[in-house]
Amino acid sequence: MDTSTSQKVDPAAVEQPVGRLAPSPTGMLHLGHARSLLLAWWHVRSRNGRVVLRIEDLDTARVRESYTQALLRDMEWLGLDWDEGPHFQSAHTERFHAAAQQLLQRGLAYPCICTRKEIFRSAPHRSDGETPYAGTCSGKFSSLEQALEQTGRRAGLRFQVPAGEIQLEDGFAGSFHSNPADEVGDFTILRRDAAIAYQLSVVVDDAAQGIHEILRGEDLLSSAARQWLLQNALGLPHPTWYHVPLVVDAEGRRLAKRDCDISLAEMRAAGIEPQQLVSWIARHSGIPKAKGQSAAELTPEFDLKRVPRTPLVLDPGSQLDLIQRDN
Ligand SMILES: [Zn+2]
Structure with a gap:
């Protein structure tokens, strides 16, 4: 397999x-x-x-x-x-956990104990249902274990999104701009229940399986920017996206x-x-x-x-x- x-x-x-x-x-x-x-x-x-x-x-x-x-x-x-x-x-979940750990150890991700409810309450609601994460837990915990010990709550991991707009080329939709720091903020790569989040698993598998190109529905256009950032952070190649x-x-x-x-x-x-x-x-x-x-x-x-x-x-x-x- x-x-x-x-x-x-x-x-x-x-x-x-x-x-x-x-x-x-x-x-x-x-x-x-x-x-x-x-x-x-x-x-x-x-x-x-x-x-x-x-x-x-x-x-x-x-x-x-x-x-x-x-x-x-x-x-x-x-x-x-x-x-x-x-x-x-x-x-093959071990390779996703290895990537998450690597990002944590390099200071590119941090433990977060916030529940969905807390994030939703603390931030303005956007029309598309996304609630940008305000970075509440940034810099607070050095490891998942320490977060649990200190708060009694299980932690997940969030990827620290660099500020600024990025421009991506889409093989079908053309060039587009995205500002993930404003749009979603630091996003989850490991959930609090220890499940690997979609963005990370996709990026790790696309690279491991040698995928050059991805054609998918345009509802996933906004996740391309997050995946592009993760590819950069993990030193993985960027595939060509086609959002239809x-x-x-x-x-x-x-x-x-x-x-x-x-x-x-x-x-x-x-x-x-x-x-x-x-x-x-x-x-x-x-x-x-x-x-x-x-x-x-x-x-x-x-x-x-x-x-x-x-x-x-x-x-x-x-x-x-x-x-x-x-x-
Ligand atoms: Zn948090």
Whole structure:
């Protein structure tokens, strides 16, 4: 499973892009997930790249084995394949803890005992739901153990975010500015329950698994800056990011895991063929003539530059109708 030792750079393979599919087994896959997975897969495959499958299963409160089985089955049904994996993040947590410890020892992270509630109470609420951390625990504790001893409370770790704006290049969205110090403040890399936070695990695994490029939904654009900072701090390479518009409902809300939204398993049960769904997604992703083809058959047609720059608006109630009627 663990490939951290097998990432020797092969000079002949440097030109070959390596991308990843990184689903979380915290629910059933829906249309929005299928579209993100297909775009990521087509983008790599259409340039003869390698695909790594990584199962992001660190959120143990929400992860279920049945979801893992379901997502593997759904991906197979969609016609997606991969050259490496599945790698389960839960199988190699030691490298995340090593990175967190390294940042603590170098003074780039510090223990924090604040609860979510305390942070929320102490800071102005922002419209996007993020509450920037005010740095309350900065400089107070030298280790997790000392924080516990001194306060009787378990501590997590926060990464100390350097002040200032940074500019990032996105292969799809173009160049963008971000100011993580103002927007989120020092952010969590190790939670108080000792679980590794998303930003850190992604950065460590992308490097360990030799990932050059990441295509994902634009809802994750704001986390790119945090990941870029962590890559700098850990001396890891920056991958190329491609953030693509999401599938949304008429109100602009992200279509995913909502009650009104149907899963791929439900589509399959309703008699939809994978080619119908794949071609429907392709037609809304820059391949207007797609009809009845498989994911692999459409690969040569795919060009990320032709993917529309606006969200794909879809009424959740009409998904089945649309996909059936159009094929
Ligand atoms: Zn704190």
